[in-house]
Each structure stands twice: as structure tokens, then as C-alpha cells.
Amino acid sequence: MLNMSTQTNSPVNQSLAEALSRSKQEPAWLTAFRTEAVEAAQTLEWPKPEKMNIARWNLDLFGQYKASDKVAEIAALPEAIRELVAESSANLLVQHNSGVVLTQLSEELRSKGVIFTDLETAVREHEELVKPHLFNTINKNENKLTALHAALWSGGVFVYVPKNVEVELPLQALLYSDDAEATFAPHILIVADNHSRVTYVDHVITNFGEGAAASIHQSIVEVVVKPGAQVQFATIHQLGETVSDLTLRRAVIENDGRIEWIVGDLQDGNILSDTLSLLKGNGSTSDAKVISIGSGSQKMSLTTQAVHFGKSSDSNMVTRAVMKEQGTAIINGITKIEKGATKANGVQTEKVLMLSPQARGDANPILLIDEDDVTAGHAASVGQVNPEQIYYLMSRGISRQEAERLIIHGFLTPVVSEIPIEAVRGRLHKLLERKLGS
Amino acid sequence: MSTQFLINNLKATIEGKEILKGINLEIKGGEIHAIMGPNGTGKSTLASALMGHPKYEVTDGEVFINGEDLLEMEVDERARAGLFLAMQYPSEIAGVTNSDFLRSAINARREEGNEISLIKFIRQMESKMKELDMNPEFAHRYLNEGFSGGEKKRNEILQMLLLDPKLVILDEIDSGLDIDALKIVAAGVNSMRSEDRGFLIITHYQRLLNYITPDFVHVMMQGRIVKSGGPELAERLENEGYDWVKEELGITDETVGQA
Numbered sequence: 001m002l003n004m005s006t007q008t009n010s011p012v013n014q015s016l017a018e019a020l021s022r023s024k025q026e027p028a029w030l031t032a033f034r035t036e037a038v039e040a041a042q043t044l045e046w047p048k049p050e051k052m053n054i055a056r057w058n059l060d061l062f063g064q065y066k067a068s069d070k071v072a073e074i075a076a077l078p079e080a081i082r083e084l085v086a087e088s089s090a091n092l093l094v095q096h097n098s099g100v101v102l103t104q105l106s107e108e109l110r111s112k113g114v115i116f117t118d119l120e121t122a123v124r125e126h127e128e129l130v131k132p133h134l135f136n137t138i139n140k141n142e143n144k145l146t147a148l149h150a151a152l153w154s155g156g157v158f159v160y161v162p163k164n165v166e167v168e169l170p171l172q173a174l175l176y177s178d179d180a181e182a183t184f185a186p187h188i189l190i191v192a193d194n195h196s197r198v199t200y201v202d203h204v205i206t207n208f209g210e211g212a213a214a215s216i217h218q219s220i221v222e223v224v225v226k227p228g229a230q231v232q233f234a235t236i237h238q239l240g241e242t243v244s245d246l247t248l249r250r251a252v253i254e255n256d257g258r259i260e261w262i263v264g265d266l267q268d269g270n271i272l273s274d275t276l277s278l279l280k281g282n283g284s285t286s287d288a289k290v291i292s293i294g295s296g297s298q299k300m301s302l303t304t305q306a307v308h309f310g311k312s313s314d315s316n317m318v319t320r321a322v323m324k325e326q327g328t329a330i331i332n333g334i335t336k337i338e339k340g341a342t343k344a345n346g347v348q349t350e351k352v353l354m355l356s357p358q359a360r361g362d363a364n365p366i367l368l369i370d371e372d373d374v375t376a377g378h379a380a381s382v383g384q385v386n387p388e389q390i391y392y393l394m395s396r397g398i399s400r401q402e403a404e405r406l407i408i409h410g411f412l413t414p415v416v417s418e419i420p421i422e423a424v425r426g427r428l429h430k431l432l433e434r435k436l437g438s
Numbered sequence: 439m440s441t442q443f444l445i446n447n448l449k450a451t452i453e454g455k456e457i458l459k460g461i462n463l464e465i466k467g468g469e470i471h472a473i474m475g476p477n478g479t480g481k482s483t484l485a486s487a488l489m490g491h492p493k494y495e496v497t498d499g500e501v502f503i504n505g506e507d508l509l510e511m512e513v514d515e516r517a518r519a520g521l522f523l524a525m526q527y528p529s530e531i532a533g534v535t536n537s538d539f540l541r542s543a544i545n546a547r548r549e550e551g552n553e554i555s556l557i558k559f560i561r562q563m564e565s566k567m568k569e570l571d572m573n574p575e576f577a578h579r580y581l582n583e584g585f586s587g588g589e590k591k592r593n594e595i596l597q598m599l600l601l602d603p604k605l606v607i608l609d610e611i612d613s614g615l616d617i618d619a620l621k622i623v624a625a626g627v628n629s630m631r632s633e634d635r636g637f638l639i640i641t642h643y644q645r646l647l648n649y650i651t652p653d654f655v656h657v658m659m660q661g662r663i664v665k666s667g668g669p670e671l672a673e674r675l676e677n678e679g680y681d682w683v684k685e686e687l688g689i690t691d692e693t694v695g696q697a
Contacts, residue, residue: 387492392529395489396543396597397517406542410533410580 294327
């Protein structure tokens with residue numbers, strides 16, 4: 001186990017000290033919270049996902065807080081970021097390195113009481129909404145990662161949708177870093193009040209150029225789905241090969257609420273991606289779709305989890321990964337049904353398509369069921385491109401290369417087609433082409 | 439140019455077992471040949487070996503399509519040279535829509551930069567689907583995924599209509615088709631009959647040949663063509679079965695390569 005934080009003058013300690021001093025502008029409860037987290041981080045251990053030793057990933061390289069200048073308009077954003085902006089860009093948030101530089105929200109949504117702003121601002125201006133929910137779906141003392149994130153997070157996103165309000169257009173966030181020495185640790189908190197509905201889409205991206213130092217992106221997403229509410233959360237991670245991405249996503253779903261996760265893990269570096277739905281309410285439902293492409297010598301730990309407490313709760317999880325070169329993916333699906341969650345149904349599928357004999361793909365479906373009156377299912381497979389399919393496509397005149405391309409894209413389609421913003425979907429297609437091309 | 443398709447002493451094995459023991463056949467543009475025979479006599483192996491299925495190894499013989507050496511070509515090159523095989527068991531490919539697949543197949547025959555326009559493609563596809571009485575929804579379904587047996591067969595014929603091949607092999611296209619579907623498929627094939635296109639129809643029922651009249655009928659047993667004739671041969675086989683052929687030729691077990 002790495003335990004750098006007990007050493008003095010380690011990057012961790014410096015960063016923590018800075019974070020704390022900065023947090024003096026924050027409400028006292030949050031400063032105290034961060035101080036506790038620093039304390040806890042000293043003794044907690046890094047998370048230990050199945051068959052993946054993330055402690056080797058230079059986890060303490062999360063940089064220093066670097067404020068970025070606010071940006072007046074979309075036109076002032078760098079080209080690479082600007083082209084990700086949805087056509088209807090009325091509802092947009094942009095984080096640059098450690099801080100949010102642009103937020104905009106349509107007058108219509110504002111007048112309905114929708115809040116879409118950076119979490120630092122939300123803490124000051126909407127304390128009554130933030131305080132009860134921040135670090136409520138996840139315990140800051142769960143492990144060293146959660147504690148460090150609790151101490152260090154900056155910028156971030158806060159979404160609040162009032163009762164019965166349906167937000168038609170997606171809210172979009174672009175979280176980008178162009179400085180490997182800057183802390184890149186947004187915390188995202190979404191609260192969907194009773195019977196509301198919202199779609200949130202983000203794109204997490206680094207653009208470091210040649211020769212960047214190793215760095216960390218760490219993020220925690222919390223989604224609170226109140227009774228009858230529906231939240232669709234879509235995210236694409238496009239981080240450079242020098243970046244280790246540690247992202248934990250948690251949703252609590254109350255009675256008859258629904259969460260849909262759509263995750264594109266398309267980083268070039270190491271990945272810890274863990275997406276958990278806590279189905280607290282009766283009739284609550286969750287759906288998680290994850291795609292990933294592993295290449296180079298990437299190490300990826302991709303986990304989806306559903307924990308059923310509510311009666312008649314329903315979960316579905318799909319992960320699809322394509323593995324190239326020497327990439328390693330450990331894919332875990334965990335369906336847990338607690339005692340009393342009668343009539344619950346949990347289904348999961350993990351599929352890995354191996355394109356290289358040096359790549360490694362491991363699919364681990366895990367069902368933990370403490371209630372008799374339930375249904376659950378799982379399917380997992382690790383395989384190569386089916387030669388019969390290649391033959392069939394080639395028999396129509398399609399070249400081997402194009403046949404493989406069609407089959408691989410087809411393999412990923414169930415997730416790609418679900419991305420709710422055209423611009424992001426288009427971007428995802430380009431990204432897939434790039435990662436799949438040799 | 440009128441098609442010339444020539445098979446000369448073709449031998450093929452699967453997993454070391456010889457299934458084709460020297461097939462000789464010539465098909466000219468405008469001709470329809472039918473290969474009939476009981477199960478297990480090598481009919482489908484002939485189709486697969488001609489297309490270049492990776493499981494079959496050609497051990498001897500030659501095949502020429504319009505003077506070009508077919509056996510030297512990769513599967514996709516054979517298709518682009520004009521060969522089309524309507525398969526008995528088409529693959530299902532999740533995530534690839536029928537229309538994306540069809541468009542890729544059409545564009546594979548065209549120069550880069552000269553791809554078919556989307557509008558033109560859709561117009562062509564829709565009109566051919568209508569001819570085959572296919573629900574337009576099938577354009578957006580994933581390729582053969584969840585299609586019934588009959589739907590898959592129609593989809594094979596749809597591809598044949600759109601790809602304009604020179605030499606068409608239909609492998610058991612009639613199996614799993616009800617009589618109405620059979621008539622539609624036969625009409626599709628008949629609409630493609632022309633002087634510059636040859637057909638090889640593999641079937642073990644004569645029923646399909648009521649709707650597509652062959653010029654030549656061949657009987658396959660033990661991995662060889664053992665008898666050839668005109669359409670009247672198919673009728674006799676339908677009425678009397680294969681026993682008389684076996685008797686005439688002194689064959690007791692007509693199958694090949696069975697354990």
C-alpha cells in the first residue's frame with residue numbers, strides 16, 4: 001500500500017494544505033469537513049478493485065489548485081473545447097483545470113427554479129440544497145480516494161431540478177485540463193426533486209500536448225433521484241495517456257425514480273471507473289451502459305454495481321469493451337439484492353471483444369442475493385471477432401478491414417446510440433474511429 | 439459481357455475429410471442450373487467452397503469466373519468479381535443495421551469518392567424491399583438479428599437484387615419459406631434472369647423449381663455430380679425420389695464425409 005500522505009512535504013500534504021487555506025472562503029461546515037477528510041486520508045487505504053493494483057498508479061500526483069480566468073462567451077473557449085458545445089448551448093458549464101470558467105442557463109429554466117452552476121458557487125448561494133446532499137450518497141471515509149477527493153475537490157457541478165419540472169434539453173458540462181500540474185478534481189452533484197426529469201451530459205478531456213508529466217483526474221459524481229424523478233447521466237472521458245482517471249459515480253434512487261447511466265470510458269491512460277446505483281425506493285429502476293476501448297498498455301478497472309433495497313426495484317447493466325494491443329481490462333458487474341427487496345429484478349451483461357493476443361480482458365459477473373422472491377440474470381463473454389461474421393460480410397464484397405470495423409462498431413452501438421447530444425455523439429464516433437484505428 | 443463460370447475437377451476438404459471429390463460444371467450467362475440431392479451429399483459444401491468459406495480447404499481443381507481465377511481470390515474479391523451466395527444460414531450481426539451493411543456492400547464495388555448517394559441508395563433499397571414485400575422497418579433492424587428463417591431468406595434475396603451479381607448461388611433458399619414467401623423469392627430471382635447472369639440453385643426439393651424453371655438439373659451424391667439432365671429430371675426426382683438414381687448407379691450410401 002502506498003502511504004505517501006504520512007510523509008511531510010509530499011505533494012499530497014502540500015496540496016491539502018493549499019486546499020484548506022482556499023476553503024477558508026467556504027462555510028465553516030465545509031472547511032471542517034475538509035479538515036476531517038485530510039485527517040482521515042492519513043490512515044485510510046486506497047480502494048482495492050478486483051485483480052487490479054491501482055496503488056501503483058502514482059495516485060498522489062493530483063497537482064496544485066490553479067485558478068483559471070473566467071471566460072465571457074463560448075467563442076473565447078479553445079477550439080478543441082468549443083467544438084464539443086451542443087448546438088443548443090443555452091445550458092452550459094465549463095471547467096478549466098481547477099475552476100469553473102463559464103456557466104450559462106436559459107432564462108426559462110432559471111425562472112422554473114432550475115439551478116445549474118459550479119459546486120463552489122452553489123455551496124455559498126444554495127447552501128440549504130447542497131449541504132444535505134453533499135457526500136451523502138458516498139461516505140468520505142470510504143477509502144483514501146474518497147477522503148482525498150473530499151479534501152481537494154474544486155470547481156465541479158451542481159444541478160438542482162425542482163419538483164415536477166421537466167428539463168427538455170440536456171444540461172451540458174465540459175470539464176477540461178490543459179495543465180498536468182493543476183488539480184483536476186471536479187465534484188458533481190445532481191439533485192432531481194420529486195417527479196422532475198433531467199438529462200445531464202458531460203465530456204471530461206485533457207489536452208496536455210507532448211511530454212506532459214503524469215497526473216491524476218479524480219472525480220466523484222453524486223446523483224440524488226427523488227420519488228418519481230428521472231435522471232439521464234451521460235459522460236465521455238477522453239483523457240491522455242499520462243493521466244490516471246479515478247472516477248466514482250453514485251446514485252440514490254427513491255420510490256419509482258429512475259437513473260440511466262451512459263459512460264464512455266475512452267481514456268488513453270489508466271482507469272478506475274466505478275458506477276453504483278443504490279435502489280433505495282420501491283419501484284426504483286436503474287440502467288447503466290458502459291463502453292470502453294483499451295489500447296497501448298492501459299490498465300482499466302471498470303465496475304458497474306446495483307444494490308437493491310426497494311421492492312420491485314429493477315436494474316440493468318451493460319458493459320462492452322474492445323481490447324487492443326497490450327491493454328488490460330478487469331470488468332466487474334455486481335448485482336446485490338438485499339433481504340426484503342421482494343420482486344426485485346437485476347440483470348447484467350459484460351462483453352469483451354479481444355482484438356489482440358497480448359490484450360487481457362476479464363469479465364466478472366457477481367450476484368449477491370439475500371432475498372428469495374427475486375429474479376436476476378447475468379451474461380459475460382470474452383471473445384474475438386467471429387470469423388463467420390467476417391466471412392458473411394466479405395462475401396458481399398466488403399473488405400476484411402471494413403468488415404472488422406463494422407462488427408466492432410456494431411459491438412459498441414448499444415451504448416453509442418444512447419448518447420443524448422448530437423455533438424457529443426458525433427465526437428464519440430470520431431473518438432472511436434481514432435482509438436480503433438491502428 | 440455474358441458470364442462464363444467454369445468449375446473444373448474441384449475437390450475440397452473440411453477438417454481433413456474430403457467432401458467434394460471432383461466437381462465439373464460450366465454455367466453460362468442466361469442459364470439456370472439446379473443441383474439437387476439428398477442431405478449430406480456435398481451440395482452446400484460446393485456453395486461454401488466456391489465462396490471461400492475459411493473452414494473449407496480446396497485441395498484440387500480450378501474455378502474461373504469470366505476468365506479470372508476465382509480460387510486465387512479472397513472472399514471479398516470473389517464477391518466483387520461477381521459471385522453472390524445466398525446463404526442457408528446467414529450470420530446475425532448485432533449493432534450493424536441492415537441499411538448500413540447494404541450501403542457498405544454497394545460502396546465496396548465503387549471507387550472511393552464515387553460512393554452512392556444516400557438518397558439514391560434509400561430509393562433503391564426501398565423499391566427492392568417493396569418488391570420482396572418486406573416491412574420497411576427491416577432497413578433499420580440489425581443485420582439478420584432476430585429475423586425469422588423466412589425473413590433472413592428474403593434479406594438474402596434483397597442483397598442479390600441490390601448487388602447485381604454475375605453468378606448467383608442460392609443455397610437452400612427455399613428451406614423455411616412458406617408458399618407465399620417462396621413465390622416472392624422466386625419472382626425476385628426471375629426478375630434477375632438475364633443473358634449476362636448465371637444461376638446455380640441448390641435445393642433438395644423440386645418445389646422451388648415449379649417457380650423457377652431450370653435449364654439444367656444435376657444430381658449430387660458422394661461429393662460428385664452423378665447425373666445431369668433437363669427440367670424433366672427434377673420432376674422425376676420429385677415423383678420417384680432418389681432411389682432409382684442410386685440403383686442405376688449402384689450407390690448404396692449417397693452421403694459423403696459422414697462419421
